[in-house]
Amino acid sequence: MKSLRPRSLRHRIVLWLLAFATALTVAVIAQGTVVVEYVERIVWKSLLTVELDHFIDRSREQPGYRWDDTDGFTVYVGARALDLPAELRGLDEGLHDELRIGGVSHAVLVHDDAGTRYTLAMDIEAFESDESGYELLTVVAAALLLLAVSIAAVFGVSRLLRPLSRLAQRIGTMDPERGAGRIELEPGAGSELVVIADAFNGYLQRNAQFVERERAFINTASHELRTPVAVINGAAELALQDDADPAATRHQLRRIQRSARDMEQLIMLLLALAKDPARLARTGKPLALDVLLPQIVDDHQHLTAGKSLQLRLAPPPPCEINAPPGIVRAAIGNLLRNAIENSDSGCIDIRLQPDATVVIHDPGHGMSPEQISAVYTRMARAGEGTGEPTDSGIGLELITRLCEHFGWRLELQSGPEQGTTATLQFRA
Structure with a gap:
């Protein structure tokens, strides 16, 4: 029917x-x-x-x-x-x-x-x-x-509802593929239409943010996951060779282990980026940065093996924030990992400021202004031109998106052969 x-x-x-x-x-x-x-x-x-x-x-x-x-x-x-x-x-x-x-x-x-x-x-x-x-x-x-009332009602109601009809037409012609867009009202629109337009524009903005998070998740996942998967695959092939030396096999297994750990951390970060920031804020809990930061530094000491490089942590003042511990650990850890991998010798200074700001200064190769503005991934910084994917770490681009998602602020100050200073503000 x-x-x-x-x-x-x-x-x-x-x-x-x-x-x-x-x-x-x-x-x-x-x-x-x-x-x-x-x-x-x-x-x-x-x-x-x-x-x-x-x-x-x-x-x-x-x-x-x-x-x-x-x-x-x-x-x-x-x-x-x-x-x-x-x-x-x-x-x-x-x-x-x-x-x-x-x-x-x-x-x-x-x-x-x-x-x-x-x-x-x-x-x-x-x-x-x-x-x-x-x-x-x-x-x-x-x-x-x-x-007379009928005629007046027909023309009067038509005139009164004309802005609403035009608003409905604008909504009907909107196409998600052309971007979020925005509903603009005519001058003199009624307060009710203003409420409707504001509510719809708010919905469009939230929907655009959701779509952007989904797009960023897909793009970042496809880019970032490619590296650890390639490392695991290459290390497994080397370890499975018939003439593989036991020491070399253990080395490849450690590479697989590190890549699997990094992939697990990467998936956690990607899932965090795919969620609504308001929901993530509600899942946070009080976290003592002055206790967590020394643990992160100790966890990364092994990366300095084979280099004339030291990690120097200034005594951290008492500092507490409200955030997911795993996300904070991943953000600081990957900034520290990038500093280690881009430094050959010297001292990497790490300090915590009372306003919940972590500053990491490395004596490494540094970055050009173009690299900083583009926020290259660690692979682009350290492995450019080698043709071989590196086997650990997460790109700075992902860390930057993560900071934006949580309302944090990441600043990079660097120059070629002058080292890099990464400043991460958790109370931006």
Whole structure:
């Protein structure tokens, strides 16, 4: 069964306005009719009471007084008067409106006085005819009013909803492949549209950030994972050679072990980049940097083997941050690893500042301004031109993205053959 097309908001608003106007018009007409009937009865009763009281008073003063029938008025004395029309016999005392006597509409007042029944009838046929004409005029005026309200509702609602319709058209023409985009409102747009546009723009921004995280995850994963996989594959081939020396085999197995450890750490970082920063902030816990930093330095001492290189850590002051320990360890560790791998001799100075800033200065080869601006990966810095992938470490590009993701700040100051100073601020 074919589903019905949903009605537009304009159509619904117009229908509701017409229904409201119709109900209001009917209510006003009904109230007017009730009020007119009520006032009419008061007028008839007052008028007939005055006339009948006058007749009764004159009859008492002048026995045998006869009513000179005024045009439209007729008085009957006695409940069984011979001239009393059949329509007036047996009526209760009081006013009786719109009684048909001889096919003519009358207002009749019945009153008992001193045991005598008096009945006064007034011809109201002409008034009823005029009243019907006014009622017809009221109905026609109401119909014209509803028609005017309908026209005004159609054009007014269309004009009022035009900005909303244009907003819906802009939303409908948006294409995710052309970027996030932004909803811009026309000048003078209503506050409700501003709320809608702001909410939608916020959603577009969050969605763009989500898409960017997904894209960065895919691009970085495809780039960064290629190196440890190649190292593991190459080391395994060398270790499996028939004439492989046991010492060489152990060396290749250590390379595989380090690459597997680095890959595990890399996957952890990539998963962190794929998550929403707000969720990651909620998973953080208090972390003592002054305790963690010496551990990281000790874990990297073995990388200086075979080099005239020392790691010198200044006494760290007490410092605490709120962050995932594994991510902090990975960020500092890879900056320290890059410093070691790009230095042949000398001393690498590491210090922790009270404002949760870690500074690592190496005496290594340094980087050009172009390299710093591009934030090359460690492979591009150390293995450029060799054609052989290196077997440890994570690129500075990934560390930079990680810092941006957590709201940290990474600065690199370097010059060719002047060493590099990496400054990582955890409270940027």
